Amino acid sequence: MTQITDLEFKVQELVTLLEASKQLNSNIEMEEVLENILLQMVQIVGAEAGTLWVLDKERQQIKASAAYGPSASDILNIELKLDEGIVGKVIRTGEAELIEHVSSDPDWADRVDHSSGFVTKSMITVPLAVKGNVLGALQLLNKKDIAFFSEQDIRLAVALANQSALALHNSQMYDELQRMLLSMIRTLAKVLDARDPYTAGHSERVAKYSLWIAQKLEFDAHTCEELYKAALLHDIGKIGIADDILRKPDRLTNEEYEAIKQHTVIGADILSNMEPKDAVAHAMETALSHHERLDGTGYPHGLAGDDIPLFARIVGVADAFDAMTTARSYSEGLSFRLGAEELIRCRGTLFDSEAVDAFTAILADCDYELERYEK
Numbered sequence: 001m002t003q004i005t006d007l008e009f010k011v012q013e014l015v016t017l018l019e020a021s022k023q024l025n026s027n028i029e030m031e032e033v034l035e036n037i038l039l040q041m042v043q044i045v046g047a048e049a050g051t052l053w054v055l056d057k058e059r060q061q062i063k064a065s066a067a068y069g070p071s072a073s074d075i076l077n078i079e080l081k082l083d084e085g086i087v088g089k090v091i092r093t094g095e096a097e098l099i100e101h102v103s104s105d106p107d108w109a110d111r112v113d114h115s116s117g118f119v120t121k122s123m124i125t126v127p128l129a130v131k132g133n134v135l136g137a138l139q140l141l142n143k144k145d146i147a148f149f150s151e152q153d154i155r156l157a158v159a160l161a162n163q164s165a166l167a168l169h170n171s172q173m174y175d176e177l178q179r180m181l182l183s184m185i186r187t188l189a190k191v192l193d194a195r196d197p198y199t200a201g202h203s204e205r206v207a208k209y210s211l212w213i214a215q216k217l218e219f220d221a222h223t224c225e226e227l228y229k230a231a232l233l234h235d236i237g238k239i240g241i242a243d244d245i246l247r248k249p250d251r252l253t254n255e256e257y258e259a260i261k262q263h264t265v266i267g268a269d270i271l272s273n274m275e276p277k278d279a280v281a282h283a284m285e286t287a288l289s290h291h292e293r294l295d296g297t298g299y300p301h302g303l304a305g306d307d308i309p310l311f312a313r314i315v316g317v318a319d320a321f322d323a324m325t326t327a328r329s330y331s332e333g334l335s336f337r338l339g340a341e342e343l344i345r346c347r348g349t350l351f352d353s354e355a356v357d358a359f360t361a362i363l364a365d366c367d368y369e370l371e372r373y374e375k
């Protein structure tokens with residue numbers, strides 16, 4: 001290689017690293033992160049195909065989490081054991097491997113080729129490691145145009161892999177935090193529901209119904225998730241309501257009803273302690289406003305129409321439906337069909353029309369057997 005092409009290669013390498021780090025930092029969604037990493041590597045190193053393997057410590061396996069090339073869709077289904085193949089070896093040792101004649105290598109897990117129909121000739125496998133902790137491996141297969149990968153290719157792959165591993169690490173951490181947050185929210189909701197035997201499972205059901213409405217209204221995945229979490233916490237303020245009022249088997253006196261109404265304000269106040277503020281903003285307004293009604297007859301502030309936040313309007317429909325259709329000590333609870341009729345009767349006056357339309361369509365879709373809608 002002449003000095004100029006060598007220099008060009010170096011510049012290209014730097015530009016790619018810069019681009020990769022920019023893209024990877026701005027993108028936290030795991031699947032996209034992995035696909036970006038892989039695509040960049042395949043293009044820059046010039047490979048026919050590539051696979052990004054992620055170590056799953058919990059399940060003790062290595063999973064093909066992104067794939068590029070003619071057999072990509074088959075490879076995505078493959079899971080390797082920890083000690084299987086060259087990938088297993090690279091993840092175990094943390095050392096990159098350049099193999100020129102793959103088929104004659106003793107570590108080659110040829111079941112990957114067999115099940116995907118792709119024929120691997122030469123291959124680079126580099127570990128994805130952060131501070132010595134190997135998270136997975138990136139495998140580039142068959143150098144384009146020429147026979148084998150070079151030492152230069154492996155150097156570039158290692159440099160890119162170091163960048164990528166950090167992005168993968170961040171993405172995994174983010175994922176873990178989200179999972180932890182959701183499990184804590186669900187636990188809180190369960191603790192709340194457990195206080196009142198008559199409303200067991202209420203928060204989970206309202207969250208599920210709200211999520212279905214959002215999906216029916218074709219909200220994006222992130223908004224659906226936000227709504228689900230907000231709905232789980234909509235009644236969290238009931239933690240601050242005395243047991244003898246909350247669990248009273250008879251109808252409430254006016255005074256007691258006024259006390260119960262406070263759960264909206266208490267809920268928003270409890271959630272205001274959570275950080276970061278923007279992450280709980282939706283949950284706060286939903287807890288505060290899920291009993292507001294379109295015509296202004298709701299509580300706590302008598303908001304009307306679009307002044308009621310969208311999430312609160314949706315959760316309001318799901319909440320009212322669950323309250324109507326759940327048996328209490330003093331009432332049997334309506335059937336799902338009658339619950340839907342009641343929503344329609346109050347559509348546009350008490351309840352948001354679009355949310356009612358979406359939810360009643362869901363009920364009709366499953367012939368008023370919501371257990372079937374789940375499947």
Ligand SMILES: [Fe+2]
Pocket residue numbers: 234235263290291319
């Ligand atoms: Fe409520």
